[in-house]
Amino acid sequence: MGGIAARELISLADDKGNSVTVNGLGRDPGWSAGLDAEVVVRTPFVSGRIGLVLSASKLECWATALNRLDVGEDVVWMEWDRGPSISIQLTGEHDCPEVVVEDESGSMVTVRVPLVPPDDWIADHRQRLREVMNHWVPMLSA
Template sequence: MFPFELVRLTDFENEVRITVQSAMDDASWEARIEITSLFVKGSTLLVLSRAKLDSWGQALEALSMGQDITWMQTARGPTVSVQLEGERDCPEVVVEDESISMVTVRIPIALEDGWIADHQVRVRRFIENL
């Protein structure tokens, strides 16, 4: 089951990926956020819980209804936001790691049709295999 690519937002020039690396115990998983663009490349570790997975599913539902989202907005660890109408006429993904590196990266990504449904399948598949 591992590694499992939970999130893959890409337009083949810019990319944000979240890959679940391994189970830490029955209720938490170690994952890595990777950001790649022509300008910047970076990554950070995070811990996913069942609550975070459920909230990602809820965030995807909100996105499907045309709402921008912020996922994992907590005092610790990275936060991922998706703005459907970015400044460059395409969605923008913002990854903030204020608690550790204090770095924020904003990446415009011209996402393909069906990306939300694809991610709904990904999160459902991961949860079903727990």
């Protein structure tokens, strides 16, 4: 189970070279219930990454966000936490979905990435979430 799917919680990309991923990296050394992770943004113009710590409750909030996206609602994930937040706007400024990564508490940088995910992206991300939770949450509880 330790394959790429158990590592990548979010993987949104298009054929223009734009992508936003959230990768689980391993148990946080400072908090046994935390999963070290990173948000990685890649575009032809700008690329960057920022670390964060995920908990089981943040993963459950991602499940709720996927449910809202599935019924056509925009979402903000991790909006009130320290560290980055991720917004998904289904109809962005360029008439396509946009992923907005904000790091207000750290670098104070916001990156807006327009991209058109595949039709089955929500089902794919539900599967990714199940795999991440099955792989990491038992380790975080131990």
